[in-house]
Amino acid sequence: MKVLVIGGGGREHTLAWKLAQSPKITQLYSAPGNPGMAAISECVPIGVDAIDELIAFAKQGQIDWTVVGPENPLCDGLVDRFQAEGLKAYGPRQAPAQLEGSKIFSKRFMAEHNIPTAPFDVFQNATDTKNYIEQRGLPQVIKADGLAAGKGVFVCFSQEDVDEALNEIFEKKSFGDAGLEVIVEDCLEGIEASFLVFADGDHALPLAPAQDHKPIFEGNKGPNTGGMGTFCPTTTLSAALQQEVINTVVQPVLDGMKAKGTPFKGILYTGLMLTQDGPLVLEFNVRFGDPEAQVILPRLNTDLIDIFEATEQGTLNQLPLSWDEREALCVIMASGGYPGSYEKGQVISGLDQVGEDVIIFHAGTKQDGGNIVTNGGRVLGVTALAATREDARRQAYTAVEKISWNGAYYRKDIGIN
Ligand SMILES: Nc1ncnc2c1ncn2[C@@H]1O[C@H](COP(=O)(O)OP(=O)(O)O)[C@@H](O)[C@H]1O
Ligand SMILES: [Mg+2]
Structure with missing residues (x-):
């Protein structure tokens, strides 16, 4: 069986790593993949949004299954397009993917089906949003409707927070069309x-x-x-x-x-x-x-x-799922400065110093001649499996300490706090 993984981040490296263990798979491809995925699959230089090219590749290569990692191509209807061509693709079609693609769709769907969620309303401009929040009282949460890569949600405790959010969404239009409408919902505690x-x-x-x-x-x-x-x-x-x-x-x-x-x-x-x-x-x-x-x-x-x-x-x-009894823990190694601005292109060393007992998932990395260099905010995910979380923690951090680049940053309390 030939399988194609779409994406090139840590999640997709993990999907490829898991698929590579399947005895049913004879050939594994990644589009576009990353240096970690290149070690276990054949990377093809097609971006996740280039649906026509992905279809052409899948047809020509007689791909049996395509699995989609990120949300954007799912919300853009990649699975519908593949299926229309007689190609099998794993992931929701465009209509149900709107549960993620539009927070307004999602909230209305929940309201319609009595699914428990915070009370909300929908607005198209700053003035109406402000008036509603004044009436309802702070804190409130303002959310851009569309996909915003995790940056479109503002938990507002003060009027300043509200002004800043509205400025970002309606003045600066930082989210483009994804911010044409917003949800305002009650702030939940828990x-x-x-x-x-x-x-x-x-x-x-x-x-x-x-x-x-x-x-x-x-x-x-x-x-x-x-x-x-x-x-x-x-x-x-x-x-x-x-x-x-x-x-x-x-x-x-x-x-x-x-x-x-x-x-x-x-x-x-x-x-x-x-x-x-x-x-x-x-x-x-x-x-x-x-x-x-x-x-x-x-x-x-x-x-x-x-x-x-x-x-x-x-x-x-x-199909009963079967799980490894061991516990898993993953430490993300990031570029210094992330989630703000950071430098790319730092040479990563120590990747070959790490034992077989941990798995290094690549996220923001790039091959640069003979080196693997940083190419994103989150660079690597280092996962260990062990009998207890504490053992997994120790193993993961032992490996993390062997890997370095200029400005590498990681939290030291994963699994504790
Ligand atoms: N109604 C809410 N009350 C309190 N916190 C919220 C609420 N909605 C979102 N948040 C906080 O904002 C984060 C991001 O919101 P979420 O709806 O998950 O959007 P996204 O992941 O697309 O950014 C949540 O993980 C949570 O910490
Ligand atoms: Mg979220």
């Missing part, structure tokens, strides 16, 4: 958790829950990032809470999408706030989280191809 399932349109198979560490500094201080580390499993979501989320959120999403004639097939990622009134939905994503994938997939024993095929056939309920 503990955040995410809950991921594989879905086949009818059935949901829960994945082992993972814990993210978003803020840049130790002790969860400083600005939010794409994620500075993860571990799996976590006990934040008890078995009872997981069942509650399936009953009140996940199954209603699947049933609602099916009723609209747009069944959800793929990964449904629910971002939750665990409040005193129970779990409320903050958002949906329609793909793996990054760096959640880096600790979830290494623990998954089940072959991804079996999951893709059961998804296509609607038989996920007959």
Whole structure:
């Protein structure tokens, strides 16, 4: 079987790493991939948004399955386009992917299907937004409607926060068309958790829950990032809470999408706030989280191809997932300055000093002659698997300490705080 992974970040390296272990796969391709993916697959220089070129490559190369890592091509209808050409692609089609692609669509869908989420309203300009917030009272959360790479949400505690958000969205138009409309929703208090399932349109198979560490500094201080580390499993979501989320959120999403004639097939990622009134939905994503994938997939024993095929056939309920008993922990190594501005092109050393007991997932790296150099904010994800989280932590950090470049930064408290 020939398989193509679309994307070139840490999540996609993890998908490729997992797929490379499948005995069913004879040839693995990545588009565009990265130096880590180049070691386990053949990288083809096609960007994730070049859908026509990707289709041409998949047809010509007789690709059996294509798996899509990032949200943009899913929301742009890559899966619909592939399927129209008779090509198999894993991930939701464009209509159900709007759960992530439009926060307004998502909130209206939740309202329609009685899925628990914060009260909200929708606005098209700064004045109406301000008036509503004045009426409703602070704190409130302002969210750009469309995809904003995790930068379109403003949790506002003061009038200054509100003004800054509105300036960013409606004056500077920092989010382009993604910021033409906004959601304003009540600010929720509680503990955040995410809950991921594989879905086949009818059935949901829960994945082992993972814990993210978003803020840049130790002790969860400083600005939010794409994620500075993860571990799996976590006990934040008890078995009872997981069942509650399936009953009140996940199954209603699947049933609602099916009723609209747009069944959800793929990964449904629910971002939750665990409040005193129970779990409320903050958002949906329609793909793996990054760096959640880096600790979830290494623990998954089940072959991804079996999951893709059961998804296509609607038989996920007959496929029990099997998990490695060990715990996984991932430390993200980032460029100094991230999530603000940072330098690229720093030579990474020590990658070959790391033992077999850890996996290095490349995110922002590039091949530069004989060197691998930094090429993004989050550069590497270093994942260890061990009997306990503490052992995994020790192994991951032992490896991290061997890897270096000018300005390399990582949090030292992943798995603790
Ligand atoms: N209603 C809310 N109440 C409190 N915090 C929120 C709320 N909505 C979002 N947040 C915070 O903002 C973060 C980003 O919001 P989210 O809806 O997940 O959008 P995105 O991931 O697309 O940026 C959340 O992880 C959470 O910390
Ligand atoms: Mg989020």
